[in-house]
Every structure is written in C-alpha cells, then in structure tokens.
Amino acid sequence: MEEADYGPHTLLRDVVVEPDGAACDVRMAGGRVVAITPAGERADGAEVVHGGGGTLLPGLVDAHVHMLQWAATRRRVSLAGAGSAAEAVDRLVASLDGPPAPVARDELVFGAHFSDGLWPDRPHKDLLERALPARPVVLFSNDLHACWLSPAALALIGRDHPSGVFTETECMEITAALPAAPAEVQDRWVLEAADAAAARGVTGVIDFEYADTVADWSRRLVARLPSLRVACAVARFVLDDAIERGRRTGDVVPGSGGLLTMGPCKLFVDGSLNTRTAYCHDPYPGLGSSGQLVLPPEELVAVMRRAARHGISPAVHAIGDLATTIALDAFAEVGHGGRIEHAQLVDPGDLRRFAELGVTVGVQPAHAPDDRDVAEQYWPGRTGRAYAYASMLAADARLEIGSDAPVSPLDPWNGIAAAVARTDDDRPPWHAEQAIPLDAALAAASGGRTRVRVGDQADLVVTGCHPRDIPIQDLPEIPITATLLAGRPTYVA
Known part of the structure; x- marks a missing residue:
C-alpha cells in the first residue's frame, strides 16, 4: 500500500496494551507498528509521544459521514430539540443578533437539526417570512432528508413551492443549487x-x-x-x-x-x-x-x-x-x-x-x-x-x-x-x-480491529483510561491522550 513519508520513526511511550495490561512502549515506522516492548525503550532518534499510562486501542473509524455537510453544520444555528415549527423559528430569530457576530440582512441564514416528526404544526415558508421578512433562510432537517426555505431563499435559486419544504431527491437538488462558500x-x-x-x-x-x-x-x-x-x-x-x-x-x-x-x-x-x-x-x-x-x-x-x-x-x-x-x-x-x-x-x-x-x-x-x-x-x-x-x-x-x-x-x-x-x-x-x-x-x-499487534497499520488512539473502567454514560466524554495516523501524531492532549 502506498504510504506518505511521515518523517522519522515514532516511539509511543508508556501505554497499556491489551490483553496483557502491562506498561509498554510502541515503536512505529513506515506507517506500521514494528515493536511492542516493556516501557523504558531508548528513543534512538524517534519522535517521542507520551501516552501517560493510557490504554492503546485501534484508531476509530467513522463508517458513515458527510464531511462537507458536517463541516458546514458546525457553523449553523442548531434547532435540535425544538418542539414545533413555531419554536424552531423563534429560536432561529433569537440567534441571529446574538454572539459571536450578527448576521447581515442580505446574508443567507442556515439552520440545522430540526426534527418535525412529532411537531403539532408543520414547517412552512410563510412562518419564515413573517418572522424574517425578505430574509433568505434555509433550514435542514436532522436526517438531511428535508429542507425548509423562505420565499427569499426560493427566489435566490429561481424556485417556487407551495410550502417551501422539500424532501428526498428534491432536497438534494436544492442543496446542490444553493450558493456556497468558495472552495478554499x-x-x-x-x-x-x-x-x-x-x-x-x-x-x-x-x-x-x-x-x-x-x-x-x-x-x-x-x-x-x-x-x-x-x-x-x-x-x-x-x-x-x-x-x-x-x-x-x-x-x-x-x-x-x-x-x-x-x-x-x-x-x-x-x-x-x-x-x-x-x-x-x-x-x-x-x-x-x-x-x-x-x-x-x-x-x-x-x-x-x-x-x-x-x-x-x-x-x-x-x-x-x-x-x-x-x-x-x-x-x-x-x-x-x-x-x-x-x-x-x-x-x-x-x-x-x-x-x-x-x-x-x-x-x-x-x-x-x-x-x-x-x-x-x-x-x-x-x-x-x-x-x-x-x-x-x-x-x-x-x-x-x-x-x-x-x-x-x-x-x-x-x-x-x-x-x-x-x-x-x-x-x-x-x-x-x-x-x-x-x-x-x-x-x-x-x-x-480488536487490539493492537506488531505489523498493524499504526492508526492508533490512546485513551486516558480503558473504556470498560468508566460508566457507559461517560463514554462520550472519555479523555483522549493521543491519536496517531500511520504513526504520525494527529492529536496530543
């Protein structure tokens, strides 16, 4: 497999490797794990990453993401938890003039994460128009299978629609037609x-x-x-x-x-x-x-x-x-x-x-x-x-x-x-x-992958403790000590 040149070897010090549970050092080269030895290994010119006694696990792989939509959504107004279309609009309005910076009146306003399956009312373009007259607004459902547009947003892409709500294939077409930030x-x-x-x-x-x-x-x-x-x-x-x-x-x-x-x-x-x-x-x-x-x-x-x-x-x-x-x-x-x-x-x-x-x-x-x-x-x-x-x-x-x-x-x-x-x-x-x-x-x-072995691809994560040693409800907050991609540190706490 083609691998990038990640520079010098890496030595990951003081980590617990399953199943032995003993403190180890892990040496990586050429994108692979080349040795797992008792703690105290000499660096011999390798880049050293300190594991702090954490648990070494295979790196995590998220098997289904939409990277650009996720990156954009991190910058959108969240409507998660809104109990109605009216509440979602109220929350959107309240966010526009708040920190970190007001949104200009002619700027396209994006919201995300609405879930209307249990709402007592229905999303409609008129709700957006009454609350934000002439403002271009686009709201995406939490499952990405629906979008809700204001009349000004519809006009921006040359469309009209009785409700301003699009689902499935039409939603994807609308998403592709919306103005976007420059590629860079x-x-x-x-x-x-x-x-x-x-x-x-x-x-x-x-x-x-x-x-x-x-x-x-x-x-x-x-x-x-x-x-x-x-x-x-x-x-x-x-x-x-x-x-x-x-x-x-x-x-x-x-x-x-x-x-x-x-x-x-x-x-x-x-x-x-x-x-x-x-x-x-x-x-x-x-x-x-x-x-x-x-x-x-x-x-x-x-x-x-x-x-x-x-x-x-x-x-x-x-x-x-x-x-x-x-x-x-x-x-x-x-x-x-x-x-x-x-x-x-x-x-x-x-x-x-x-x-x-x-x-x-x-x-x-x-x-x-x-x-x-x-x-x-x-x-x-x-x-x-x-x-x-x-x-x-x-x-x-x-x-x-x-x-x-x-x-x-x-x-x-x-x-x-x-x-x-x-x-x-x-x-x-x-x-x-x-x-x-x-x-x-x-x-x-x-x-x-279930454990880390010599010869494995050096895509690894060190957690502050073993996941089984904390309550399940605390797993989403488990501390990460270090993450390595092909032996190259991509995150060190």
Missing part, C-alpha cells in the same frame, strides 16, 4: 472538522458526501495532509466517470500517500423515518402511506450490477424494513457483497441474509435514542426489531458504526455508548435486549 473556505472547514475528529480518536472515515469526493479530497491534500484516512464514496452521478477512469473500491487514490482510497457507490432505496419516507411493509399510522421507494428494484439491480462488474462495491441506503428486504434481494440477484447503510428496521426473516450475502451493515447507534419517540409513534409494535444490533450480531452480521454526521456529531464514542446502553439520558434503556457488549461496539467502531 469549504476545504478549510473540512480540514478543521477532521482535526476535531482526530481529537476524539478518529483515524478514518467513509465520506458519503453527495459530491465528487475524490476530486474534493485530492484538492484538500494540496493544502495539507488531513488528520484522517478517507474512503471516498462514489455518488451515483459520478459512477460513469469512476468506471471510465478504472477506479475500483479499495484502490488507493494516486498521489494521496495512502490517505485516500476509493469507497463504495452510494445508492438510495428509500428516505428516512423522521420524514416518514422510510419504505416499510406496514403503512405509517394515520398517513395511508408506507413511505417512499426512491429507486425501483429493477433499476437498483441494474446500477448495482454495473458498478460491481467494474469493481465498485454498492452501498445501499435502506432504512425501512421493506427497503432493507429490497436491498438484500438486489445483492442476492447481483451476486456481489457490499454494504447496507442504516437498516434501522429489519424484518426478522432478513437477519441471517446479511452474513449469507456478505453484506456489511453500516449502523448509527446514536440515532436510536434520538429516534425512539418518533419510532414508537410511526412503527408501533415493531420497535423491538428497530436498531436491532444484538439480533444482527447473533445472526453473524458484520456491523460498522458510523455517525452519519451531521445527523449526529462526528464522534464514534456517542455511537459506542448508545449501542451498549440503548439510552443517552435519564430514561431507561430502549429495548435493552438489543444492546451489544462493549467489546463488540469498540470493534464495530474500529473497522473490525
């Missing part, structure tokens, strides 16, 4: 977001941004090395170009020093729970709809087969149980493994098929505590098989934990904690029978 500014935001992730022990991500991720990340490499390895997902609109260039899933992007690889091709079967567009066997109570089928089975199979024929693995977004069945049927027909992203509601008869078909399940446990109330309302009597991670593991499915940032923060410790505890507040665990052991959650958040 966006790149700075993304690299800063990568640094923040490294400070939480993250060494790799799969970037599912709806963009030409290879071109975007290659441009960022010119500015500086990122703090993460990036698997660059292939959006459907660039699939033909990827095939023409001979790019295959797993290939190292030339000139990236091994930091960029080709990821899978992202395809959508359905929508999401909060927008009531996740495609289900049973209809949503009171709505007369079972959700939205975004890609019909025959079209899904055709695109998957074309991608697989050229060495590009499919990654299929499926949230509802019928969508998951359709996705698994497609994998069976194509005869090629890959990924299903989310699988939030699964028919019990489908559980064994993930392993049988060689399909990895990209899951987001941090969503379960957020979604439990709306799931109880719209998936009544079925929530025992929602976010069913214990059942998936029992059926030998391979789980990989992601955040789906910006839906949840890019910090795998939130997902690890939620997978084990099945709650993130003072409420009792939600379907505790679907909790998974801590070791399984750590492996799912580390690309399947």
Whole structure:
C-alpha cells in the first residue's frame, strides 16, 4: 500500500496494551507498528509521544459521514430539540443578533437539526417570512432528508413551492443549487472538522458526501495532509466517470500517500423515518402511506450490477424494513457483497441474509435514542426489531458504526455508548435486549480491529483510561491522550 513519508520513526511511550495490561512502549515506522516492548525503550532518534499510562486501542473509524455537510453544520444555528415549527423559528430569530457576530440582512441564514416528526404544526415558508421578512433562510432537517426555505431563499435559486419544504431527491437538488462558500473556505472547514475528529480518536472515515469526493479530497491534500484516512464514496452521478477512469473500491487514490482510497457507490432505496419516507411493509399510522421507494428494484439491480462488474462495491441506503428486504434481494440477484447503510428496521426473516450475502451493515447507534419517540409513534409494535444490533450480531452480521454526521456529531464514542446502553439520558434503556457488549461496539467502531499487534497499520488512539473502567454514560466524554495516523501524531492532549 502506498504510504506518505511521515518523517522519522515514532516511539509511543508508556501505554497499556491489551490483553496483557502491562506498561509498554510502541515503536512505529513506515506507517506500521514494528515493536511492542516493556516501557523504558531508548528513543534512538524517534519522535517521542507520551501516552501517560493510557490504554492503546485501534484508531476509530467513522463508517458513515458527510464531511462537507458536517463541516458546514458546525457553523449553523442548531434547532435540535425544538418542539414545533413555531419554536424552531423563534429560536432561529433569537440567534441571529446574538454572539459571536450578527448576521447581515442580505446574508443567507442556515439552520440545522430540526426534527418535525412529532411537531403539532408543520414547517412552512410563510412562518419564515413573517418572522424574517425578505430574509433568505434555509433550514435542514436532522436526517438531511428535508429542507425548509423562505420565499427569499426560493427566489435566490429561481424556485417556487407551495410550502417551501422539500424532501428526498428534491432536497438534494436544492442543496446542490444553493450558493456556497468558495472552495478554499469549504476545504478549510473540512480540514478543521477532521482535526476535531482526530481529537476524539478518529483515524478514518467513509465520506458519503453527495459530491465528487475524490476530486474534493485530492484538492484538500494540496493544502495539507488531513488528520484522517478517507474512503471516498462514489455518488451515483459520478459512477460513469469512476468506471471510465478504472477506479475500483479499495484502490488507493494516486498521489494521496495512502490517505485516500476509493469507497463504495452510494445508492438510495428509500428516505428516512423522521420524514416518514422510510419504505416499510406496514403503512405509517394515520398517513395511508408506507413511505417512499426512491429507486425501483429493477433499476437498483441494474446500477448495482454495473458498478460491481467494474469493481465498485454498492452501498445501499435502506432504512425501512421493506427497503432493507429490497436491498438484500438486489445483492442476492447481483451476486456481489457490499454494504447496507442504516437498516434501522429489519424484518426478522432478513437477519441471517446479511452474513449469507456478505453484506456489511453500516449502523448509527446514536440515532436510536434520538429516534425512539418518533419510532414508537410511526412503527408501533415493531420497535423491538428497530436498531436491532444484538439480533444482527447473533445472526453473524458484520456491523460498522458510523455517525452519519451531521445527523449526529462526528464522534464514534456517542455511537459506542448508545449501542451498549440503548439510552443517552435519564430514561431507561430502549429495548435493552438489543444492546451489544462493549467489546463488540469498540470493534464495530474500529473497522473490525480488536487490539493492537506488531505489523498493524499504526492508526492508533490512546485513551486516558480503558473504556470498560468508566460508566457507559461517560463514554462520550472519555479523555483522549493521543491519536496517531500511520504513526504520525494527529492529536496530543
């Protein structure tokens, strides 16, 4: 594998390496772990990083992020927790003239993280117009499957709409049409977001941004090395170009020093729970709809087969149980493994098929505590098989934990904690029978790695204590002592 020149060898001093639990020094060279010895090793010219007696673990891998959207959302007004459309608008208005700086009247105002599944009223462009006359406003739902625009924002992109609320494909089209910061500014935001992730022990991500991720990340490499390895997902609109260039899933992007690889091709079967567009066997109570089928089975199979024929693995977004069945049927027909992203509601008869078909399940446990109330309302009597991670593991499915940032923060410790505890507040665990052991959650958040061995890629994290030695509810705040990417320190406390 191509590796960047990271300079001199690195010596990580005084860390506890499982399973022995003894204090060790770890020497790295050429991007690999070359020796694990008792503490007290001579540096011999190596760059020294002090572990402070912390626990050495494989670096964390967030298996589902949207890096540019996450980087932008970090700068947007959060509407999380708003209990109604009116409250969301009030919160937005209150934020505009507050610290750190007022927003100019002609500046596009962005908000994020609204969840309208349980709202007593509906989002509408007129609400925004009354509160912020003639102001261009764009608000994104927490699941990224809906956006809510003011009349001025609609005019800005030459559109009109009865409510100003767009979902699914239309939402993505609107997002792409909105004015954006210059590329160099966006790149700075993304690299800063990568640094923040490294400070939480993250060494790799799969970037599912709806963009030409290879071109975007290659441009960022010119500015500086990122703090993460990036698997660059292939959006459907660039699939033909990827095939023409001979790019295959797993290939190292030339000139990236091994930091960029080709990821899978992202395809959508359905929508999401909060927008009531996740495609289900049973209809949503009171709505007369079972959700939205975004890609019909025959079209899904055709695109998957074309991608697989050229060495590009499919990654299929499926949230509802019928969508998951359709996705698994497609994998069976194509005869090629890959990924299903989310699988939030699964028919019990489908559980064994993930392993049988060689399909990895990209899951987001941090969503379960957020979604439990709306799931109880719209998936009544079925929530025992929602976010069913214990059942998936029992059926030998391979789980990989992601955040789906910006839906949840890019910090795998939130997902690890939620997978084990099945709650993130003072409420009792939600379907505790679907909790998974801590070791399984750590492996799912580390690309399947369970411990650090000589010869391993030197993508590592040192935690201030072992995760099992603190209460599960404290895992999201676990102290990080150091993070190393191919032996290069990307964060040191």
